[in-house]
Amino acid sequence: MNNIEEIQELLHEKNHDKLYTVLEQYHPVDIAQLMEELSQDESMDLFSSLEFDTAVQVLGEIDSYRKHFILTNLEYNYARKLIREMSADDVADLLGDLKDEEKRQILSLLGENKYDLIELLSYARNTAGGRMTTEYIAFPKEMKAKEALDKLAELAVDAETIYYIYVVDSEGRLVGVVSLRDLILAPENTPIEDFMQTDVKKVNVLQEQEEVARLIQKYGFLALPVVDDDNVLLGIVTVDDAMTVVEEETTEDILKLSGSNVDEDIDVGQVSIWTRAKRRLPWILLCIFGEIISGRVIDDFSSALQTIVALSFFIPVLMDMGGNVGTQSAAIVVRSIATGELKTLSIAKNVLREAGVGIILGLVNGLLVAAITYVWQGKVLLGLVVGIAMTFNLTIAAMLGTFFPLLWYKIGQDPAVASGPLVTTILDILGLLVYFSTATWILKL
Amino acid sequence: VLPKKDVLLIKHFVLNKSDEAQKILANLHPADIAQILSEIKNGNKKLFFQMMTSSKAAEVLEEFEPYDRLPIIEEMTEAETIKILENMSVDEIVDLFQQMPTAQAESLLRKLPKEDYEVLRSLLKMADDTAGGLMTTDYVYIYSDATVSEAINDVRQFGHKAETIYYIYVVDEKKHLKGVLSLRELITAPRDKKIHEIMHTNVVAVNVDQDQEEVAKIISRYSLLAVPVVNDSNRLLGIVTVDDAMEVMEEENTEDIHKMAGITPEEDTAFSRTIWGASKKRLLWLFICLMGDMLSGSVIDGFSHVLESMVALAFFIPVLMATGGNVGTQSLALAVRGIATEKLNRKNILKFISGETLAGGQLGVICGGIVALLTYLWQRDAQLSLAVGLSMCISLILASLIGILVPLLFRLLNIDPAVASGPFITTIVDISTLSVYFTVSTYLLDVLSSNIAGTLKEVLV
Secondary structure (H helix, E strand, C coil): CCHHHHHHHHHHHCCHHHHHHHHHCCCHHHHHHHHHHCCHHHHHHHHHCCCHHHHHHHHHHCCHHHHHHHHHHCCHHHHHHHHHHCCHHHHHHHHHHCCHHHHHHHHHHHHHHHHHHHHHHCCCCCEHHHHCECCCCEEECCCEHHHHHHHHHHHCCCCCCCCEEEEECCCCEEEEEEEHHHHHHCCCCCEHHHHCECCCCCEECCCEHHHHHHHHHHHCCCEEEEECCCCEEEEEEEHHHHHHHHHHHHHHHHHHHCCCCCCCCCCCCCCCHHHHHHCCHHHHHHHHHHHHHHHHHHHHCHHHHHHCHHHHHHHHHHHHHHHHHHHHHHHHHHHHHHCCCCCCCCHHHHHHHHHHHHHHHHHHHHHHHHHHHHHHHCCHHHHHHHHHHHHHHHHHHHHHHHHHHHHHHHCCCCCCCCHHHHHHHHHHHHHHHHHHHHHHHHCCC | CCCHHHHHHHHHHHHCCCHHHHHHHHHCCHHHHHHHHCCCCCCCHHHHHHCCCHHHHHHHHHHCCHHHHHHHHHHCCHHHHHHHHHHCCHHHHHHHHHHCCHHHHHHHHHHCCHHHHHHHHHHHCCCCCEHHHHCECCCCEEECCCEHHHHHHHHHHHCCCCCCCCEEEEECCCCEEEEEEEHHHHHHCCCCCEHHHHCECCCCCEECCCEHHHHHHHHHHCCCCEEEEECCCCEEEEEEEHHHHHHHHHHHHHHHHHHHCCCCCCCCCCHHHCHHHHHHHHHHHHHHHHHHHHHHHHHHHHCHHHHHHCHHHHHHHHHHHHHHHHHHHHHHHHHHHHHHCCCCCCCCHHHHHHHHHHHHHHHHHHHHHHHHHHHHHHHCCHHHHHHHHHHHHHHHHHHHHHHHHHHHHHHHCCCCHHHCCHHHHHHHHHHHHHHHHHHHHHHHCCCCCHHHHHHHHHHHC
């Protein structure tokens, strides 16, 4: 994007007319991205030259840190007007990200509107409640189609989506749903309950966000209603939020697989170096202690090693290949649990199947490494030892890589949790043990 | 989601061809029926389809992955198949035909209504993983000089077959895309206004050749329910809907996670489900790593004199290699994911690199300290423990740099950053870790001889 230089120039020249015409061509999402690449003051300037309607949309897209900066540095009344136009779930997300002092500043801008938010704020962020918005449309089941359409036209401006209309009884309990499509196509005088869908897919307010996103995806919905234990409609989660959740959860899985403890998203800005190091440390430490045990294994066989130093040349390849296959298996099983593709959750069946894969990988790589060893060192028996150890290693690796994520899942933990480092560490100990035992046995050391 | 006993009951009704079955199936969501079907033996699946209306049957069939649709179709007569196909949306038919032998697809294609035949013909030519391969041609369009009430009538009339009626696309006589309107805006607008007065002219659209991952990103980024697909002269060809975009996203995410673990992405086919097929996808990177690891071995070989004079050095090879590999993979995961979600941009990239490197330094100091202590407690050798600690510290800093810089470099060279897999990084990191370890120990343990320095040179060259 060369546009950023152009914008910066216009900002410095204070050429607001030209800036206005340039920005008019931009989608609010793109303006938000521009702002993230500008300095704070520049982005403030840019924001002040936006039209009110565009400003509201742009505000919805920028990160919480900048949102707070802009809202607290704008003229007070303008900021108040802006924040009241923001959707409730966006404001709740913003508040969730801020420190206490910053939170108070935003709450004071909200004035009496803040009481509507308190309920939204009480739900954990990664649940259906934390993701939902309260700006949905619900009509009583007795309402006629024509009346509903007219009412809808009135309410449409504020609602997050008008494409699903939820139907409730006098107690506010969810009894049905109609799509705008059904409503438009229905005869004018029929009451909604005559053509509504009664088999409504919904989620409990405490449901995990991952599950919510999966349901939206599974059924191809544009939004999913959120209810409490008494089936009272509380809000909706829309498909664009579900897409965000899917991305976040994937990030989390990838980071956890590699042994980082991350509860939120990748944050390039405000995280301190110590926090960055800290979230990676626990599994690394575990691995250090485990690998010291691997060292002890080598120690036990140090006389063998002294006789044939060449044995040590193959420690890296055996350790690494085991780790690689273990990581591959863990990635496959974690991902198939996440997408719901796993045919059976039985640990035994999956581990056995992976053992098959592991044997094939082990034999192919075992043969290859044995050949290379022979060519390099010119010793048939050494080649045999390395080949056998490799075959065994990779078979066990595939099994362990499948076993741990499934075990975590069975006992109610996140299957992605540090399966990589854990599997690798256990494998290294086992692999070296097998390697040196085979060596002492075959080479008669 | 369905309770187990309901599933059993439904199976029982259908397999016994009870009258109840039709009613129950009519009220179930297609995704739920598909789930029940996946547990039904081949050969019995057709019973379900015979008890549904053709439009419901089409929706259920669409729930299956394209390659899973084939065995179901095999069970049905051609006439039954055609009836279902007539009710499926064109993009789904295309996906199905691409899985079939050409002759079978051709013969089915000829029996479909003429207008579908033409559309399908042209769609089948598009690449599978582009906007063109993903789009459907069932959408609602209007002309810019129509009035709002005429437009609403059009939606009522043509809306039944359209994939979405929530966006209405505005075109000229030659079908050039001129604007877009949401149904929300349409129904809240005064009935006598002209469409061109209220439409948005700044339309987010994608080119027919655009990569599907890009298309999904655009839909997600702008929070759209659908995005129009145009050709180079801006003619409207079709739309891609948000549910298809979510599926693409899932596929791409799976691909990313697999690539990170060194698994070659491959179209998911019946083949990849066999054990040999599953193994094949993983072999390529394993071979590459195996070769790299032999290099690590030759580093040790280069220092075998040092090792011979002090076997205890070998005891710390595992801990150094494994920790370096882990730190490298962690950094890699952060970088790959940062690139994929576009969290990393020009402005913050340097900050990110320096931040993660400093974090790597901090990890290096902590882990180096701990491992030095452990070494001392175990071997009671201050020099050795200093060598191990210092090597750990340096190699962790290098590991985090390699983990971050390699994917960024790939990105710069326009190679998919996820190709820099964990195993690949681990292999590079191992070579660097072992070189650091033996160089540091050689100096510290005072066993440096000209002989070894010569070997070091050889290894590095």
